[in-house]
Amino acid sequence: MLTRRNEKNGDSLSILGFGCMRFPMKGSSIDEERSIAMIRDSIDKGVNYFDTAYFYHNGKSESLLGEALSGGYREKVKIATKLPPFMVSKLEGAKKIFGTQLRKLQTDYIDYYLLHMLPDKTTFDRMVSIGVISWLEELKRNGIIKNLGFSFHGGKADFVELIEAYPWDFCQIQYNYLDENKQATKSGLQLAHSLGIPVIVMEPLRGGKLVTNLPDEVLAEFRKYDNKRTPAEWALRWIWNHPEVNVILSGMSDEEQLAENIRIASDAEANSLSDEELQVFERVKTIMQERTKIPCTACGYCMPCPSGVNIPGCFAAYNNKYLLKDKNSRFKYMQTLGVVSKKPAFASLCTECGKCEKHCPQKIEIRKELKTVKKEMEGVFYKLAVNITRKFIKIK
Template sequence: MISRGYRGTDAKPSLLGFGCMRLPRLQEDKQDIDYDMGQKLIDYAYANGVNYFDTAYMYHDGLSEAFIGHALSKYPRESYFLADKMPLWQVTQESQVEEIFQNQFKRCGVDYFDFYLCHGLDRNIVEKFKKFHVIEYLKQKKAEGKIRRLGFSFHDSPEVLAEILKLNDWDFAQIQLNYIDWQAQDAKGQYDLLAKNGIPVVVMEPVRGGALAKLCPQAADVLKAADPQASLASWAVRFAASQPGVMTVLSGMSSDEQVVDNVSTFVNFQPLSQEELKTLQSAGDIYKKYLTIPCTGCRYCMDCPSGVDIPAVFKIYNEFSVSGREGEFLKAYQALEEKQQASSCVACGRCAQHCPQHISIPEKMKEIREKVEKILSE
């Protein structure tokens, strides 16, 4: 497994990282983790050189940290890098910062974090970051050896990123980077700014929540014609890993197939050639013609007070946007409980406040509801 190292030190985090936000589940409609299958995936990744594992306080409704702590407990602590995050949007008073941090140690069963992040910094969260003196607290924990490297994850513009870089001498940063968001969310501008400042980059959402592994047929055909043996996902992760300033590309893996494919891609990693980049751009241009909602299924919007299953509704609608099959769309949509459907949305806007993709969720729910009503009336 290739490693680009970390700032000239002996630390060798793997170029492929295991993201623990989309672990295998016991039931499709619940976040409970399938420990047996999850352990199998972690073991395979570890055996093939993956040593960077990324979790967070709220992943799988708070169950991810305990799982990855359990899964990695069989291995020497110094043989892997564990990353966790401070969920600032859940903090309402300063004392909670200490409570959450200590709880993360208990959940993970470790006494230090190799990489620790201020989770989801943007123009709004950064004010809470300052108000509750989070950076001072975390820098103290770093001085105590509880945190080895301190960074942040980010969802906003390069202009806001420039301001955040002034707040601390950051050890690394995590951004959403893929071949669609390179332009769509100016990931290029964010990456260039971090590279200019010599800050190692960890990539999240390289496959855009799995969407780039399920392209519309026209876009998929372009990539398959160029390389019939390569998976659609491998094109996406190779794009992210081809940026030289990237230290680690996180992939949320939930199946044998995904782990084997990713490991194969990174063990034999080759950056995209100029010809391959042109091919990928062509496929991306085709994909963008389809009006999909840029939801990655992160679930930061959940739980909805009205019971709407926002990620599920968006997933079903996006699949319809690509396929155009109304019958399949209605069947999947109506399989949701009535309260989980778009028609239950009361447009309170609470969800949109937490969406890292800045989706106008109530507006999209209205569009989907109207689309369903239109199909049913025809």
């Protein structure tokens, strides 16, 4: 297992991190015996970074990880878990969540603690105003948390604001060959690195979509170069080729996936892909772009929208539904654009002012396309569902 050094604190982190959101299942419950065996096997083979969260597996992920790390394994690894700002309206709520997390994880400290799905600086400022950040800093001074960071699923402009707003110990972003110019983007990755902020990458396979839902033309391009290398290996090697990336998180749900990822992580050095291999990715991305419904590059020139619409985010969610046949696309759309941000940012908020279209380099008829997104992604009771969910998830 290769490692990369966290230059900020000296930690030697396995380049493969175990994402604890997709444990093997037995019916509707976690297959605890298999999951614990996989976790311990991965540690024995060099994995030392485990990422979980308060509500993964309906709140059971942290408990499972805590059990798996009992009996001497805890001291061998780094635990990352998360505080969900969208569930916190008062400091007491954050303290309640954190206490529950320590109990579930059977530990008295957290190595890497994140603000979960921090969407924008406004939400960060709210965490500051209710005392959450100063409390987390106190926990850090007392050694109860070792590193403070955030995970991110927004647009480039918001990422830049957030990364420059606070002396973060690390950050976690979605990054893969399909999302190179989306969300935090490659320039965001490079900015974090230039600021000395370690980067953890999530969704390297887009929840498996870059393995099981690829167009036949893409698979043909990969096979033309190397008939034995799987789509998963292509995708992981592309990310590990970036020296700015410290750890890739993979949610491994069976022993075969674990074995393959550990094998790849044994020799996936930074800057190791050849020019020929990089050209394969360029051809693949061209194929993907040609199959994309709306030719948005997420450049952000259309932003900010006066009505609060996250235009690139809306288009990305719509494109993913068709490009990768994502069955959960509507749920993800509601989650990221309706529920967890400070303010909703979905397509139907558009007032058709037209300001965005004047700045779009791709000359997209944005108002027309947002109507299409609304029709495909929202439904009759969408706004009601968003409002109810936003109220429901708040912890007083």
